[in-house]
Structure formats: structure tokens, C-alpha cells
Amino acid sequence: MKQTYRVVIPAAGAGKRMGAGHNKLMLRLQGRTIIEWTLDVFDADPACTEIVLAINPEEADWFVARVAEYETTIHLVAGGSERQESVRKGLEALKGQGIVLIHDGARPFVDRHSIEAVVAKAHETGAAILAVPVKDTVKRVQGDTILDTVPREELMAAQTPQAFDLTLIRDVHERAMNFLGTDDASLVEWDGGKVAVVTGRYENIKVTTPDDLVFGEAILRKREEQL
Template sequence: MVSYTVVIPAAGRGKRMGADENKLMLSLRGKPIVTWTLEVFDTDPWCERMILSIRPEERDWFEAMTAHMKTSVTYVSGGEERQQSVYEGLKVVAHDTIVMIHDGARPFVTHEQLHRVAEAALHGGAILAVPVKDTVKQVEHHHIERTVPREKLWLAQTPQAFQAQAILNAHERAAEQKIMGTDDASLFEWLGESVQVVLGDYHNIKMTTPEDLLFGDAILAKEDLQ
């Protein structure tokens, strides 16, 4: 067993979702999206602690949503950007543990996937990812410049896992030099560190647009039938 702490940035807004509120508060089958996500970690015996980076004005809501959970929950104030929220969460993680960073809007990750990523992180950075299935075009002004070979292309997911001190160092350096990464692994790569890809699942989608709520409902319906 590899014990870990998870940092979940949860201070965003639902712009692409078209929501007036934090998209994590939106309902999926009668339960907030973030609750589905947190319950995956709360029921994983490998997870020792959950750290949520939130907007202070939403703390009461989050505390009510996690009141029934057994895993320790710590709240920190998030930033304007996801990277800043993650950084604030990493500051309160014990330096000698494995830390996972996971999107609060990705509720369909499984315990088996969490465990494989945690084990891989003992030897460096590790992320869940899936191979690109579609043909990829590089486009400029609505015209194709080239077709990108997809054999080596993967779609990054979360969680992304690291030795806590190592990823904290990466975030500290990035903050000092005002570097914004596309994800946490990109900051690790920027420092020349190795990141291993662990095969994920196409069901591990991120709730980003209104259509994703339909996909999420379909995934839950399929699980109910199994």
C-alpha cells in the first residue's frame, strides 16, 4: 500500500459550463459533481488526507458536503488560476509523502487507477493518460497546416502524482519565474524531471461543458447496470 495525500483545486468558476456558480456544485444525478469525486478518495484506504483549495466564501458549502466523510479534509484559499490553487494546497502537504493532484470535476477515476499512479510516483512523476483516438490536425486561420502523427500522442488526465517535496519545488520555481504550465506534470518536465504515463480510461472525463453532464449521466447509468 502506498499512502498519499490528494490536492483538489476547487476554486474555479463554470465559464465553459455556462454556469453562474462553481461548476463543482452542479448536480449530477442529484449529487454535486465534487461530491462524487471526493467520495472516490474518501473510500480509498490508501488516501490519508484530502486538501481542497477553495474560495473562502464557499467554505460553508464545502464543509457541509464533506461532513459525512471519514478522511481528514483540510481547506486552503485557492488562487485566480488553477496552478495557484494547487500551489497553495501543496504548501500544507507533508514533504515526505506522495501527493496526488486531481481535478474536482473528474468524478469517474477508480481506486485501481489511483493505486497504479501512486505506485508509479515512487519512482518519479506519474500521470494518468489515454492514447489519442482521432486524427489530429494542426490548423491556422481555419486551414490545415499539417496532420500530426498520433502514434505518440496521449491525452493527459488526472490524478498526477509526485513526491510532495519535488512537485512543491517545481511550483515554487514556477512562481518565482512567472511560468504557467498547462498542467502540473508540465512544470515537472520543465525542471527536467521524468514523468511516467500510466494508462487511464476514456471514462475518466472532466466535467467541462454542458454536454459532459450528459456523458457523465450515461457513465453512471452504465455502472448501475453492471
């Protein structure tokens, strides 16, 4: 039997780097909005029992219309001005225990195998994330001068979903009210906890800039060709 989970998706961001003038999750790839592509993945997974979307209340009507088609239970909660606050409010909406995933709404290309792997690892360790090895040579710089070259074999680029024991991550978020982390795993690290890493896939990009829309269309075309 597959290990079940629930997922919190922060979806209240303005997407300033996209330059769209509105929530980037409303942008379309092959005629479907980014958030719909993301929700499709979890709605199609029988192991996903509940989805919480943390949204901008001013966009509530738009999101209500989008989630109506899904069979999985989806709750809409008011998000915050920062992603971390949105996640915290999403976690507060969940009852009971179990594994919760925290996933960027703008990562619509995560695959079922990666989800199953990170959920399984979180069941073992309490906290796990997807990440991929860094491909490029990374330089640490100051101004326009290189200080040193960081050993690439020690570096991985973090992705989502990130999977946690619900009680653990909810408690960590409460303790981190005055600390702003870069992702949810960083809060566990700040709190003294350990986070396991599961190797993900490079296709699991976060749609952040206009160039990523081009990459996203290419990923979808590739998947169509493989069907």
C-alpha cells in the same frame, strides 16, 4: 500493504465553459454534486490518508457543509485565481514527505485501479500521470488551413490524478511562480524533469461543458447496471 498517498484537489474555479453562473462542482449528477462524487472515490480508498481542497473563500460555508460527512481528514484552504496557484497553496498545506496526487475536482469518475497504478509508478519515478491514447486524427492548423497531420501514435490526452513526490512537486511549484503551465506535469517538464505515463481509462472525463453532464449521467447509469 497498499502504498498510501494524499491528494490535493483544486476546487476554486468558476467553470466559465459550463455556463452555469457558479462553481460547476456544485452541479448535480443523479442528485449528488460533482465534488461529492469526486470526494467519494478518495474517501472510500483506505490508501488515501488526507485530502486538501483549495476553494474560493466565498464558497467556504458551502464546502464545509459538504465535507462534514466524510471520514477521511479533509482540509480546506484558500485557492487562487489560477488553478496553478490553488494547487501550490494546497501543496503548502501538506507536511512531511510521501506521494501526493493532484486531481481535478471535476473528474468524478476516476477508478481505484487507475489511482493505485499511478501511485505505484510515482513511487518508482517521482512523477507520473494518467493519460489515454488520442482516438481522433489530429490536425495542426493556422486560421482555417491545415498545416499538417500530427502522428496519432505519438499523442496521449493527459488526465488526473497526477502523482508526484511531495518534495519534488512543491519545489517545482515554487520555482514556477512566474511560469504558467497547462498542468502540473508540464511544470516538471519545464523544470527539466521526467514524467512517466500510466494508461488510464476513457471514462475518466473532466466535466467541463454541458455535454459532459450528459456523458456523466451515462457513465453513472452504466456503473449501476454493472453492480
